[in-house]
Amino acid sequence: MNSDFYEKLSTIVSAENVIENEMMSRHTTFRTGGPADYFVRVNTIEELSSLMALFKELHMELLKDVYVVGNGSNLLVSDKGFKGVILCLDGDFCDVSLKDKVVTAGAAAINAKVANLARDNGLTGFEFAHGIPGTIGGALIMNAGAYGGEMKQVVRKVRVMESDGTIKTVEGQDLEFGYRTSLFKGKPLVILDTEIELTDGDSAEIDAVMKDLMERRRTKQPLEYPSAGSTFKRPEGYFAGKLIEEAGLRGYSNGDAQVSEKHCGFVINKGKATSSDIYKLICDVQNKVKENSGIELQPEVIKLGDFEV
Ligand SMILES: Cc1cc2nc3c(=O)[nH]c(=O)nc-3n(C[C@H](O)[C@H](O)[C@H](O)COP(=O)(O)OP(=O)(O)OC[C@H]3O[C@@H](n4cnc5c(N)ncnc54)[C@H](O)[C@@H]3O)c2cc1C
Known part of the structure; x- marks a missing residue:
């Protein structure tokens, strides 16, 4: 990528909507993740359409070289970041x-x-x-x-x-x-x-139901820490949190990444966790739960970028 590419992006969405080397930790609820080469805010369908034409011309593929993020609340982005363009819809799309x-x-x-x-x-x-x-x-x-x-x-x-x-x-x-x-x-x-x-x-x-559900979340979930919600999918017939607890992993940690003491189904960032810390913890939890119960937990959280165990 080069300044010519930056110019082309800026012409389509205007310069203030193109950020180079933007830390993805600012756009994920885990508060982790390294730099994206380009972070682009897209405000209209017309802009999106022009961007698609540009990517096609440059043989850049969606999911591989270009990735769309929402609120980043189900994403674990590599500490090495993302080589390519992150699209963040905004403006008319809200x-x-x-x-x-x-x-x-x-x-x-x-x-x-x-x-x-x-x-x-x-x-x-x-x-x-x-x-x-x-x-x-x-x-x-x-x-x-x-x-x-x-x-x-x-x-x-x-x-x-x-x-x-x-x-x-x-x-x-x-x-x-x-x-x-x-x-x-x-x-x-x-x-x-x-x-x-x-x-x-x-x-x-309706308001009473929404307040009740929010209260249940506050009581049961570690909303005071960055996380991506339930880290694992619910295996059929089981609850991920219960399997994790039964494997003795309540509060288990790797650096500042921790299995929440409040809700074992959540991996939280206690402050300075990196995505690698979180990923290693996820792998550890999968292995230990498999050893203890024979069940293979599958992450619900989506990984973006390169990870090593
Ligand atoms: C505290 C907490 C509680 C949670 N509770 C729940 C819960 O109760 N139930 C539940 O289901 N989830 C829950 N989650 C997980 C998360 O909020 C959901 O999965 C949510 O739907 C993800 O939306 P997002 O906008 O943050 O998507 P992101 O995390 O930004 O992205 C998720 C996926 O969607 C894709 N994507 C997003 N927008 C677009 C688009 N416009 N076009 C194409 N692809 C797109 C991304 O590329 C990515 O693959 C929780 C998370 C947290 C942090």
Whole structure:
């Protein structure tokens, strides 16, 4: 990469939206991760479309040389950083609007913003997502869910941009939602926006449910420390946190990376942990749980960049 490439990016999104060598620790809830060559804020679909054309011309591939981040709340980025371009949707992509019982939400809108709009308009069905600290884009990729709710239940359609710039709409029934996965996971595309269909409810009741769920999170989860939420997926028939506890790993640490004492399913950053510390801890936990119970835990957290054990 060179100054010519920087100029081309700046021409499309303006110079203030292109940051070179941006530390990804500023964009992940683990507060870890090294520098991205280029961190680019994209405010409109037109800008995104021009960027896609530029990447195509330069043979840069989505997921390999170009990566989209939401709120970084499910990401472990290598301490060596990311060689390429990180795209962060902003501006128009944060818009949310309501027509009848359908919320149209941009991919960069934070879940809580959508949940609050629904509550204020007496619409129920999105309370579960209020405390999930990510964007709509991240929630769609992951089929984010909590307390019996998941994106699968409410998404009517999703618009995406493919790497050749084509915009496609995918209907709800074709989204292949599964446990923490969807049709889009691992695919070279950018989610633009979605339609979420809700049902009539009572604002005060919706508010009470959201407050109750938040209180449950505060009581049970180590929200006072940086983390990426549940580090591991729930193995069928088990709870990751219980398996970790039974393996004697409550409070187990590697540097400042620690299995939370409050909730064994969370790996937390107690202050100065690096992504390598966190990754090694994750591997240790997987090995020890396997030894103790025979069960192989799979990380829910997505790794970006190079990691060594
Ligand atoms: C304290 C805490 C509690 C949590 N609780 C829950 C919970 O209850 N339930 C749950 O499911 N998760 C939970 N999580 C995990 C996390 O918040 C979710 O997975 C969330 O959906 C990730 O969204 P994000 O915007 O942060 O995505 P990121 O972490 O930024 O990215 C996740 C993936 O989505 C992709 N992506 C994001 N936006 C786009 C886009 N526009 N187009 C294409 N790809 C995109 C990224 O490339 C990446 O592959 C928790 C995390 C924390 C820190």
